[in-house]
Amino acid sequence: MSKEPTVGPIFTKEKIAERYGVTSRTIESWVAHGELPAPVHIGRRCYWHEAALTRWESHRFCIDVQPSATRPKRGQL
Template sequence: MIIRPGIIRPEIQERYGHGRSERTIENWTKHPDWPAPVGRRGRWHEYPLEAVEAWIAKHAPTEESTPAGKPTDLLTVQEIAAHSGRGESTIRGYISRGRWPAADKEENGVKLWFRSTVDRALAGLRPYRPREGRSSE
């Protein structure tokens, strides 16, 4: 067995993607705080696994890393994004297209949703999966 010193972008997508697009993962690697590459594997930069895990925990937490909280907790769009593992722009898109429930409350112009409302809305969404065999023609 070959022990690899790091992780490449397709492996990051597989391990941490959680419904996120390949473009999102690519954008992560362009973030100023993203770990520096430790080498290459084929055409991909290879990044230190521990540093990637630390970056993701800080900048892109998944549902598994977000505390469950109480059903009556009020969440902002940013908190919904962190809770769901989706991007803020994705959540805002759901709202603008009518694919998200109305806010449960509004305080000082900030829309808020109960965690229970968010969980019900997320359960009704299908996960993002790129289509197989799509060509760019």
């Protein structure tokens, strides 16, 4: 008996909007501007795999935190 590979959790646009506290329209805008990974389209619906969102969150966190860590403190130029 072989084990079927599992896809893992997937999210709709509405669930992602809820997760980040924004509107569905904001999710569409982020995708259009390349700020959020593109979804997989199945019929008329859009889906994101949890792993893709986790990678995106990790990348965003690193980008946003790193510059402030290297910025000199006020008065230290």
